[in-house]
Amino acid sequence: MEVNxxxxxxxxxxxxxxxxxxxxxxxxxxxxxxxxxxxxxxKSSWESFQIHPGDHITIITAAQGG
Structure with a gap:
């Protein structure tokens, strides 16, 4: 399936x-x-969370800095 x-x-x-x-x-x-x-x-739901074609998934990574 195709997702974004x-x-x-x-x-x-x-x-x-x-x-x-x-x-x-x-x-x-x-x-x-x-x-x-x-x-x-x-995070506890990542393995069971169902996705669908066309879903928009955003991955955000914490960064250190000041």
């Missing part, structure tokens, strides 16, 4: 959010927040 991750189109093999994150190449999940269609998905 951070403004790029990705083809995902699977129906759960974790499959989309793997397709994106996300390996580090510490300090990461995920939103699907502008709704935050708790």
């Amino acid at each position: 991750i951070n403004h790029q189109t990705f083809f995902v093999n699977g129906q759960h959010l974790i499959a989309a994150l793997e397709s994106y190449g996300l390996t580090q999940t510490k300090g990461v927040a995920i939103a699907v269609n502008e709704h935050v998905v708790p």
Whole structure:
């Protein structure tokens, strides 16, 4: 299925959010927040959260600085 991750189109093999994150190449999940269609998905739900064709997934990574 085709989804949009951070403004790029990705083809995902699977129906759960974790499959989309793997397709994106996300390996580090510490300090990461995920939103699907502008709704935050708790990390505890990433493996079971079902995605749909055309969903917009936003991956936000915390950064250090001052």
